[in-house]
Amino acid sequence: TLIDQGNIIISGDLEEIKKKEGEDKLVLRVNSEDSIAVEDVLRNKFGLDFQKVNDEYLITKDAQHTSNEILQELLNHVHEIISFGQYRPSLQDIFVNKVGGEANA
Incomplete structure (x- = not known):
């Protein structure tokens, strides 16, 4: 559960929250x-x-293109992809995204 100024902003299983919050994003390292x-x-x-x-990209996917389509096109144009996958935000990333400000770590 993440709380901001006494208000619950998100709750649930941590892995499910991370999956949901990162579902439209990919991370690419070249x-x-x-x-x-x-x-x-x-x-x-x-x-x-x-x-x-x-050398790392945080990519916002759209509904028109699959991760596989993006990866295949990248493979056709770059020398080496070091890593490519689903983005998993940190708790701080999720908090900042939900609250809209800088999280105090």
Whole structure:
């Protein structure tokens, strides 16, 4: 259960909460030399929103494209994918998303 100023903002099984909160997001890690190709595929081929931190991308999926379609297109354009999978947010990420501010850790 996450509580903000005495109000329950979310409750339930932790793994189920993480799964639900991350269900529309993917995380991708590539070598830095593949950044331009990755961004081109995500933006121009699929029209997806993403955030980049170092060599890792947090991608917001849409209903039109499956994870497999995105992965296959990326494999056709980059040298190496280090990791690709479903995003699992931290408790702090979930709290900040639900409350809309900075969590004090």
